[in-house]
Amino acid sequence: MSLHLILKNIDEPGLNTLEVYRRRGGYGERMLKALRMQPEELVEELKASGLRGRGGAGFSMGMKASFMPKGTMDKYLVCNADESEPGTFKDREIIQKIPHLLIEGMIIAAHAAGANRAFIYIRGEYVQQADILEAAVKEAYEAGLLGENILGTGMSLELTVKRGAGAYICGEETGLLDSLEGKRGHPRLKPPFPANQGLYQGPTLINNVETLSTVPLIMEMGAEEYAKIGAEGSSGTKLVSVSGNVKRPGNYEIELGIPAREIIYGLAGGPPDGRRVKLWFPGGSSSPVLTEDDLDIPYDFNSLQKAGTMLGSGAIIVVDDSHSVVDVALWTAEFYRHESCGKCSPCREGTNWTMKMMRRIRDGMATPMDLDIIESICDNMLGNCLCALGDAMAMPISSMVRKFRSEFEEYIERAREANPVLSGTVAPDEAALQGAVL
Amino acid sequence: MEVRRFSHGSRVPGWDEAARLSRNPAEVPDPATTPVPDELRAEIEAEMAKFPDPRSAAIPALKAAQRLHGWCSPEAIEQVACVMRVTPAYLSAVATFYDMLDTDAEGDGYRRRVYVCTNISCSLRGGRELLQKLREAVGDAEDIQVRGFECLGACDIAPMVSVDGVYVGPVEESDIEELARQIREGSEPLPDKQLIKRPSVDPEANA
Numbered sequence: 001m002s003l004h005l006i007l008k009n010i011d012e013p014g015l016n017t018l019e020v021y022r023r024r025g026g027y028g029e030r031m032l033k034a035l036r037m038q039p040e041e042l043v044e045e046l047k048a049s050g051l052r053g054r055g056g057a058g059f060s061m062g063m064k065a066s067f068m069p070k071g072t073m074d075k076y077l078v079c080n081a082d083e084s085e086p087g088t089f090k091d092r093e094i095i096q097k098i099p100h101l102l103i104e105g106m107i108i109a110a111h112a113a114g115a116n117r118a119f120i121y122i123r124g125e126y127v128q129q130a131d132i133l134e135a136a137v138k139e140a141y142e143a144g145l146l147g148e149n150i151l152g153t154g155m156s157l158e159l160t161v162k163r164g165a166g167a168y169i170c171g172e173e174t175g176l177l178d179s180l181e182g183k184r185g186h187p188r189l190k191p192p193f194p195a196n197q198g199l200y201q202g203p204t205l206i207n208n209v210e211t212l213s214t215v216p217l218i219m220e221m222g223a224e225e226y227a228k229i230g231a232e233g234s235s236g237t238k239l240v241s242v243s244g245n246v247k248r249p250g251n252y253e254i255e256l257g258i259p260a261r262e263i264i265y266g267l268a269g270g271p272p273d274g275r276r277v278k279l280w281f282p283g284g285s286s287s288p289v290l291t292e293d294d295l296d297i298p299y300d301f302n303s304l305q306k307a308g309t310m311l312g313s314g315a316i317i318v319v320d321d322s323h324s325v326v327d328v329a330l331w332t333a334e335f336y337r338h339e340s341c342g343k344c345s346p347c348r349e350g351t352n353w354t355m356k357m358m359r360r361i362r363d364g365m366a367t368p369m370d371l372d373i374i375e376s377i378c379d380n381m382l383g384n385c386l387c388a389l390g391d392a393m394a395m396p397i398s399s400m401v402r403k404f405r406s407e408f409e410e411y412i413e414r415a416r417e418a419n420p421v422l423s424g425t426v427a428p429d430e431a432a433l434q435g436a437v438l
Numbered sequence: 439m440e441v442r443r444f445s446h447g448s449r450v451p452g453w454d455e456a457a458r459l460s461r462n463p464a465e466v467p468d469p470a471t472t473p474v475p476d477e478l479r480a481e482i483e484a485e486m487a488k489f490p491d492p493r494s495a496a497i498p499a500l501k502a503a504q505r506l507h508g509w510c511s512p513e514a515i516e517q518v519a520c521v522m523r524v525t526p527a528y529l530s531a532v533a534t535f536y537d538m539l540d541t542d543a544e545g546d547g548y549r550r551r552v553y554v555c556t557n558i559s560c561s562l563r564g565g566r567e568l569l570q571k572l573r574e575a576v577g578d579a580e581d582i583q584v585r586g587f588e589c590l591g592a593c594d595i596a597p598m599v600s601v602d603g604v605y606v607g608p609v610e611e612s613d614i615e616e617l618a619r620q621i622r623e624g625s626e627p628l629p630d631k632q633l634i635k636r637p638s639v640d641p642e643a644n645a
Contacts, residue, residue, distance in 0.1 A: 004640070004642050004643060004645075007638060007640050007642075007643040008643070009643070009644055010638050010640075010643045010644065011637045011638055011643065011644050012644075074490070083591050084588070084589060084591070085589070086557045086558050086559065086588070086589040086593075087558065087559055087589070087593055088589075088591065088593075089591040089592055089593055089594060091591075092591050092592070093638070096634070097638075117490070123591070124497075124501075124536075124538050125538070125553070125587075125590050125591065125600060125603070126591065126603075127602070127603025127604075128603055128604065128605070128634050160488050160489065162489075162494070162497075162498070163497065163498065163501075164497065164536070165497045165500075165501065165536035165537070165538040165539050166536050166537030166538035166539075166587075166588075167535060167536050167537065168588060168589075179497070180494055181491060181493065181494055182489075182491065182493035182494040182495065182496035182497070182532065183493075183496070183531075183532065184531055184532060184535040185535065185536075200490060200491055241593065241594070243559040243593030243594060243596060244558070244559045244562050244563075244593070244596075245562055245563070248639050249559075249593060249594040249595075249596065249639075250594040250638065250639030250640065251594070251638065251639070251640060252639075252640045253640060253642075253643070267640070267641070281558075285557075285558055285589075315593075317558055317559050317562075317593075319562060323562060327561070328558065328562075331556075331557065331558050331561050332558060335557055335558070335588055335589070338588060339588065341535075
C-alpha cells in the first residue's frame with residue numbers, strides 16, 4: 001500500500017479552487033494549529049519531521065528555517081517554482097492541480113521563518129499554470145487567508161507571484177534572488193547565505209514548491225508520524241518525474257527508499273518491449289548516470305549518494321539501448337552550455353569546450369585524447385565554479401565518459417572513418433568553404 | 439592550407455558591432471521626448487507597485503512591451519526604460535539574458551511563439567526531428583517564431599511543443615500538418631493532446 005499524500009485524488013474537479021480545497025480540510029485546523037505555535041516550536045517540528053529539500057539540494061528544511069534571524073526587519077519567504085531541471089515536472093502538477101496546498105504551506109513556513117513578505121518565482125514557460133496559481137492567490141486574499149491579520153491570528157503575509165522569462169540558472173537559489181530583484185540571474189557566492197543576505201539583501205528563506213507543499217501535510221499528521229515514512233535519513237514521500245524511454249512517463253508519488261526498479265519498471269512500465277535500460281539519470285540531468293546494474297538501488301538521498309550520484313530533484317530519465325550514449329552526452333553538454341550564465345570562468349569556458357568537443361566527436365573530428373581532455377575539464381570544474389551549474393555539467397558528462405568509454409572510442413573511430421576530410425574525399429580548404437570547423 | 443581570418447584580419451572573432459565611441463552613453467529616457475502608449479505605461483506601473491523595489495518589475499515590464507511591439511526592440515526598451523526610470527542599457531542587459539525575450543528580431547517581431555523542446559527526454563523521443571518538420575510545415579510566416587527550446591517541464595508528453603504557453607504532446611508525425619495549420623491560423627492547438635487536460639498517470643492518485 002503506497003502512501004499518497006500530495007497526489008491523493010489529485011484530479012478531483014475544482015481542486016484548484018478554494019471551495020473544494022477547504023472541503024478537504026485545507027486552511028483548516030492543521031494551519032490554525034501551526035499558526036498558534038511559537039515560531040521556534042514550529043521550526044523544531046519541521047526539523048523533527050526530517051523533511052529534506054525537494055528541489056535538488058536535499059538540505060534539511062527545518063534547519064534552513066532555523067537560520068533566519070530574529071528581529072522586526074522585513075523578512076522574505078521565496079518559493080522556487082522555476083523547475084527547469086531537465087526531466088523534472090513534478091512542481092507543475094502541484095501548481096496546476098492543487099495550488100492552495102502550496103499557498104497554505106507558505107503561510108505556515110512564513111510563520112516559522114518570521115517572514116512578512118512572500119514571493120513565488122514561477123518559470124515564465126508555465127503560462128497556464130501561472131494563471132491558475134495567480135487565480136488561487138487572488139481567492140486566498142479575498143478569503144482573508146493572505147494580507148493583514150490572517151484569520152484573526154495577528155499574522156500578516158503579502159504574497160506576490162513573479163514570472164520568470166526562460167533561464168535555467170534562475171532555478172539556482174541565488175540566481176533566482178538576483179532575477180527577482182530585476183537583474184540578470186547571476187548566482188552569488190555563498191556565504192553569505194540567503195538567510196542572512198538574500199532578497200534585497202534581507203533575510204530570506206527560499207524553498208522548493210514540493211518542500212513547501214509538504215508542510216501542511218506534516219502539520220496534519222504530526223512530525224513523528226511523517227518521520228516514520230520513508231527511509232533512514234530520507235523521511236516521507238516524494239514526487240518522482242519519470243521520463244525518457246519508458247512506457248508510462250509521468251509523475252509518481254513514492255515512499256522514499258523503494259528500489260528504483262519498482263519505479264522505472266513497476267510504475268513507469270520500463271523501456272519499450274524488446275529494449276533494455278542502457279543508462280538512467282536518477283536526479284535530473286545534473287546527476288551522475290547509473291546503468292542497468294544499479295536498478296535495485298533504494299531510491300533515497302543517502303543510498304544514491306553512497307552510489308556516487310544524487311537524488312536531486314527526483315527526476316528519472318531513462319535511456320534505452322536504441323540510443324548512443326554520445327548523443328545523450330552531446331544533448332547534455334549543449335543544454336549546460338546554453339544555460340551557463342557566464343559569470344565565472346571555469347563554467348563559462350568549461351561548458352563551451354565540452355560542448356565543442358562533443359560536437360567534434362559527433363562530426364568525426366576527434367581522437368581518443370579528446371576523452372581524456374573532457375575528463376580533465378570536468379575534474380577541474382568540480383568544486384571550482386561559483387555555483388552548482390558547473391558541477392551539474394561535469395558530473396553527468398564525466399560519469400558517461402567513464403562508464404561508456406569503449407562506446408565513445410568506437411564512435412570516434414567510426415565517425416573519423418566516415419569523415420570526408422579525414423578520409424581524403426574532400427580537400428581541407430573545400431571543406432572550410434563549406435563551413436566545417438577544422 | 440589557408441588560414442581563415444575575419445574581415446578585420448584576426449583569427450579571433452571581434453564584436454558584431456563596433457562600439458560607437460563618439461556617442462554619449464544613453465541616459466534615462468526623458469518622458470518629455472519619449473512617447474509611451476498609455477496602456478503600456480499603466481501596465482508597467484501596476485507591476486512596479488507590486489514589489490518593494492520597483493526594478494523587480496523589469497521582466498514583466500519587458501514582457502508587456504514585447505506583447506505590444508512584437509519583440510524587445512530598441513524602441514520598446516526605451517519606452518520601458520522611460521517608465522521605470524532606468525537606462526536602456528540596464529534593460530538590454532536583462533532582456534538579452536532571458537530566452538523568452540526576443541532581442542534580435544526585426545520589424546514587428548512575432549505575434550506567435552512556438553517552442554519545441556529539444557532537451558534530453560524529448561530528444562530521446564524525436565524532439566529534434568519534430569522541430570525540423572514543424573518548421574517546414576509552418577513555413578515562412580514572418581510573424582511566427584518556431585524555435586528549439588530547453589526543457590519546458592513537460593517530459594511526460596514528450597516530444598512536446600508549447601504554442602504561446604499551451605503545452606501539447608506527444609506530437610506524432612501524423613499530428614504535424616494539423617498543428618502547423620492551427621499555428622498559422624491561430625486556432626487552438628491539438629485540443630486532444632493538451633497537457634492542461636491530462637489526468638495523473640499515477641495508478642493510486644485517484645484510487
